[in-house]
Amino acid sequence: MKRLLAVALMLATILVQVTWAPRLTIAGVFPNLALVAVIAVTWRSGVRSGMAWACVGGLMLDLTAPGPLGPHAVALLAGAYLTGFWTRNVDSESALHPMLAAAAGTAAYSILLVAADDTLGLPVPPLGVAMQLLVAASVYNAVLMPLALMLVRGHLHASPAARVSSA
């Protein structure tokens, strides 16, 4: 039941991302709600939960994007893994670290997504454009991170010990 609810929540997040979020475009990018959600879940309840959300959310994103199924899932997995690595090594109560993790996670997501597309022979944007989008998206998602953490706080309760054991 809990898993079904998680899948439904992720589906709702994806639908909001591909229908409402593009209205909030700034500097060519709009919030990547799925990525922010994955990073927030990883931060609160550990890297395993984050990677599970990344797989589900990534496959759903792939259903809304051109190309094969998989690249967005790989990119989200990278974001979750990097965040998990981050949480093990920093003070998790600090407000700044989740934002930095979101920025780094977005950078990892973007690089992996472009690399996966390139590997699969799909068209990729020019390097300059990709870098511009990467930086703008990193800043945007980092700003949204505190809000995302507040939203998941009510749903996910995990002590630092649980997080370590989950990792």
Add this chain to the structure above:
Amino acid sequence: MYGRSQSRSTGLFLILCASMLVLAMVSEQSWAAGVRGVAKSALAPLESAMTQVAANVDRVTAGFGDVSALRTENQRLKAADEALRRQIVELNAAAKENATLRQALDFERSFGHRMVAAQVVGRGPDGFSRTLQIDRGTADGVQPGMIVTTGAGLVGRVREAGPHGAIVQTLGDPQSRVNVFLSKSGLQGTVTGGPAALQVEVEHSLGMTAVSGEWALTSGVGGGYPRGLVVGELASITHRPSSTSDQALVAWVNDPAGISLVLVITDFVPS
């Protein structure tokens, strides 16, 4: 203990990544295109419903904005009936939709191509691919490669099509390329997508210079698009005397965030 848990999560990460890459390679095969199309079409009704909810929210917020403006403008409207105001807002929205549909119909008549009208139900998931999702697919005659327009001008091209939905690569996509000519100078160029605006490389020609305000229309060169579709207006030009081309920004006639209805040209086959 800590090191073991870290290596376990690293192992899990690598296994999941490998699985997803295998899935990507399998789903990319031509024999899997049908299943992939069906899977992608499955989300279209949900996206359509969500888009409808978003439109209703917009309508309500627009209504609140109107009410607020009217209150400050004229005290007499304080007594206006709420239901009447809601009706006015709804009628305005319906009139706007009617105008869009009429424009599309006029365009179809004058353009002379067969077209299928489609509703935009979603957008691409991130800035790396500027795509639209529409609610028409192969069951309605929509095929990959077909050109997509609105009454105002060119939108892009169908990239993938499922039975009841399709993904359109817009001109705003960083990988998009369209050959154009300019309405006054007749100069040729190539419009490319970008994160914030469309850009065009205008080739130099003896005695001719591109000027702001010129319209860029599809040239038909390369056979990718029919000739004469409006792309946009030159907004600003950077002249480069030492180069063989000038660079300009193009104000796209279609606002990608505001497109709700598109037309798919079904009888033009790109070469």
